[in-house]
Amino acid sequence: MMIEHPGFVLWMTGLSGAGKTTLALALEKELRARGVRLERLDGDTVREGLTRDLGFSKEDRDKNIERVSFVAKLLSRNHVAVIASFISPYAAMREFVRKETTNFLEVYVDAPLEECERRDVKGWYAKARAGQVKNFTGIDDPYEAPENAEIHIRTDLYSIDECVAQILESLEERQFIPAVTA
Ligand code: ADP
Numbered sequence: 001m002m003i004e005h006p007g008f009v010l011w012m013t014g015l016s017g018a019g020k021t022t023l024a025l026a027l028e029k030e031l032r033a034r035g036v037r038l039e040r041l042d043g044d045t046v047r048e049g050l051t052r053d054l055g056f057s058k059e060d061r062d063k064n065i066e067r068v069s070f071v072a073k074l075l076s077r078n079h080v081a082v083i084a085s086f087i088s089p090y091a092a093m094r095e096f097v098r099k100e101t102t103n104f105l106e107v108y109v110d111a112p113l114e115e116c117e118r119r120d121v122k123g124w125y126a127k128a129r130a131g132q133v134k135n136f137t138g139i140d141d142p143y144e145a146p147e148n149a150e151i152h153i154r155t156d157l158y159s160i161d162e163c164v165a166q167i168l169e170s171l172e173e174r175q176f177i178p179a180v181t182a
Helices: 020-033 043-048 058-077 091-100 113-119 124-129 160-173
Strands: 009-013 038-042 081-085 104-110 151-154
Touching (some): 009 091, 020 038, 020 081, 020 104, 020 160, 038 043, 058 091, 104 160, 151 160
Parallel strands (some): 009 081, 038 081, 104 151
16 A cells, blocks of 8 residues: 655765665565655766766756756656665765755765775776776766755664665654654
8 A cells, every 4th residue: 555745855965885876676565565656866877768868077967957947847846756876976966956856855875985995786887996987086087965955874883774764764753754653
């Protein structure tokens, strides 16, 4: 059974390898089990479809987020929850999404660069260090860390399950989803 909710956007921002996709997938599973109507938008898949014409210059990164914002706006205003996982390194673009969408929550998925580099999930950091990939966020491209994120998650200090629980708790506190009583 689906539940009613006001529509919201969980905007996961953070360095590559910080855990955005991992947490988004786990949250999708849990929220679906609770009957929350949602759509997950992920940087990697969106770049294969909606924004495959774009690269990684500042201009293209901004365009990427602008288009995603448009989709998130349509969904969130129609009471579809959005779980978005994008590096989204520029604070101004995250503020743009905040203004465009309904019940925007910035989730700072935070792990130190050294930890992300140690994980090197897709081998990108090694390539960036070797100069085989240019404009890589955290190496030779900026990441503007959120200063007032609604939710700040340290994935180097807490397990995946703990991080998911912290985010769910925050959604319950805001009454975006019903609290689950044991
Ligand atoms: P991103 O989407 O931010 O690039 P990924 O989710 O692809 O990052 O990769 C994060 C990696 O870190 C995964 O291998 C995941 O298993 C690991 N990891 C360890 N602890 C956590 C945690 N608490 N939350 C999320 N990911 C974690």
